[in-house]
Amino acid sequence: MRPTVPTRLSIKGLQSPIAGPCTLDLQAGECVAIMGASGAGKSVLLRLIADLDPGSGQVLLNGRPRSQFSGPAWRQQVMYLAAEPAWWADSVMAHFLPDTRSELLQLGEQLGLRSGFIDIPVAQLSTGERQRLALLRGLLRKPQVLLLDEPTAALDEDSVSAVEQLLRSRQQQGLSLLWVTHSHPQASRVASRCLRLHERQLTPMEAAQ
Numbered sequence: 022m023r024p025t026v027p028t029r030l031s032i033k034g035l036q037s038p039i040a041g042p043c044t045l046d047l048q049a050g051e052c053v054a055i056m057g058a059s060g061a062g063k064s065v066l067l068r069l070i071a072d073l074d075p076g077s078g079q080v081l082l083n084g085r086p087r088s089q090f091s092g093p094a095w096r097q098q099v100m101y102l103a104a105e106p107a108w109w110a111d112s113v114m115a116h117f118l119p120d121t122r123s124e125l126l127q128l129g130e131q132l133g134l135r136s137g138f139i140d141i142p143v144a145q146l147s148t149g150e151r152q153r154l155a156l157l158r159g160l161l162r163k164p165q166v167l168l169l170d171e172p173t174a175a176l177d178e179d180s181v182s183a184v185e186q187l188l189r190s191r192q193q194q195g196l197s198l199l200w201v202t203h204s205h206p207q208a209s210r211v212a213s214r215c216l217r218l219h220e221r222q223l224t225p226m227e228a229a230q
């Protein structure tokens with residue numbers, strides 16, 4: 022008998038005036054891609070799941086309702102990574118805990134960030150460098166679910182591969198991903214299932230179309 026994979030995130034009838042009602046189960050270590058036209062509501066849906074926008078319906082993490090978490094505790098576990106990440110200080114390290122410095126350097130190298138990136142003011146990093154840095158900022162907080170909003174939109178091919186490889190290795194450790202992308206090839210590379218958001222509803226689609 023195959024071992025049962027636990028349900029990591031369970032979404033039931035989640036909706037706002039813009040998206041839903043949506044229902045979806047995400048298993049531990051699973052990646053589900055979400056596609057859909059510009060303006061379909063993909064970012065809104067991720068923000069609803071992260072409890073960043075008001076809505077109704079149920080979201081559970083490992084069977085525990087979101088209502089039992091504080092907002093910050095929920096978002097540390099079910100983390101939204103925006104397409105345009107926010108920065109609140111000039112220095113890179115101000116966005117990370119001091120004891121994560123060596124892991125940050127090692128992961129930065131793995132993602133192809135230039136040497137010394139840690140000491141460069143955030144504003145002087147390129148868009149693609151900041152996008153990778155935002156991903157590391159999220160990963161180093163050890164969430165159980167990452168809600169990824171076009172995480173490789175600003176990246177060259179090699180960096181896209183490096184990001185996909187790093188996330189795949191985290192999935193093997195149990196991290197679950199909801200991955201918004203406009204790229205069918207990427208959806209078929211990274212996801213076990215692909216859903217389309219259209220007219221407020223999520224429907225299954227073939228990843229490779």
Ligand SMILES: Nc1ncnc2c1ncn2[C@@H]1O[C@H](COP(=O)(O)OP(=O)(O)OP(=O)(O)O)[C@@H](O)[C@H]1O
Nearest residue numbers: 039057058059060061062063064065066074104203
């Ligand atoms: N806070 C908000 N209040 C009102 N309308 C909003 C808000 N945020 C987004 N919208 C609207 O909701 C719709 C969906 O926006 P959303 O950003 O989720 O689209 P998307 O599918 O992620 O698009 P893209 O692929 O271009 O990033 C858009 O029409 C947008 O203008």
